[in-house]
Amino acid sequence: MSERAGGPAAMKPTVAPGRVKEVTSVSNPIVKDIRALALKKGRDETGLFLAEGLKLVLDAVDAGWKMETLLVSRARLPESELLQKAAARAVASGADLLECSEKVLAAVARRDNPQGAIGVFHRHLTPLDRLDPGADGLLVVLDRVRDPGNLGTVLRTADAAGARGVVLVGDCVDPFSLETVRATMGSIFAVPMARASEEAFLAWRRRFAGLVVGTHMKGDTDYRAPNYAGRPVALVMGNEQAGLGEAMAGACDTLVRIPQVGKADSLNLAVATGLMIFEARRSVLKLAEASR
Ligand code: SAM
DSSP states (O other): OOGGGOOOSOOOSSOOOOOEEEEOOTTSHHHHHHHGGGSHHHHHHHTEEEEESHHHHHHHHHTTOOEEEEEEETTTGGGOHHHHHHHHHHHHTTOEEEEEOHHHHHHHHTSSSOOSEEEEEEOOOOOGGGOOOTTTOEEEEEESOOOHHHHHHHHHHHHHTTOSEEEEESSOOOTTSHHHHHHHTTGGGTSOEEEEOHHHHHHHHHHOOSEEEEEOTTOOEETTOSOOTTSOEEEEEOBTTTBSOHHHHHTOSEEEEOOOOSSOSSOOHHHHHHHHHHHHTHHHHHHHHHTO
16 A cells, blocks of 8 residues: 555455444444443543544545454345445455434434444554655645544545645544544545644654645744745644644644635634645645646
8 A cells, every 4th residue: 555545554465354243222232332432531441543434444444554343234225235345345355234213323323324334443543754745746744733524624625735744733632532533524534644742743843854734823924935846845833712823823834824804813724725726735735737
């Protein structure tokens, strides 16, 4: 699997096939354990997380993420070829298959109309030093992002623009929460993600030879002014409430601002990140579009 795919090492070539079980009661202990993954404590204790929906499950498997268990709708299984394909792949990869009632799926997904498949996967992060922007790639750095929807949207946007990784600095929201995974629409499986303390990030920054652009409400440079092309770039985005911390801002080569009119104090973090990513990738995306 390529670095770009972002997933962990490919699955073992020979694994014992997973077990198949039928589960109809929400009080089944297996269901209880899986439901605990909706909470951060459950995810931290097990190293597992949930991905809902057939598309996400297949995206994860295609990218080489290790599946522990697949829950599928027992009622929808006979009529859905895709569900059957996912179930077969899960069992072949060594994951357990749980054929569940709609009630069980709804309890795990915490939704009235659950999707027909929910995967339980092993969490995977890339060490910061292993994120490779290449000669002219982009890394997105988020300083204490707190909102799961913002983080999910940033991962999705970073994926769409071909960013080479996302770095979560300091006390960030859990990227493996149900809400974040949902908001990524599968991009969590495609973009390598690293987590670092502020101190570790600042040490990495001192070794990073590319351009570090911070976004700041008091930035003195228009966000379109820097030359982002032809070199590795790290875009640093601030916290939703507090903005970019002082030490983080001080570590940037330049602080840019996206011009605004009107009464809004600032842009939403995910919107600002989207504008920045597409500006920084403008020349690369133009070339990619021209060769299509
Ligand atoms: N009250 C915060 C402040 O004063 O920085 C607002 C934070 S804003 C909601 C979250 C982040 O989005 C900012 O730290 C910055 O990274 C980015 N951002 C939002 N609007 C921006 C703008 N007009 N120019 C540059 N960055 C912006």
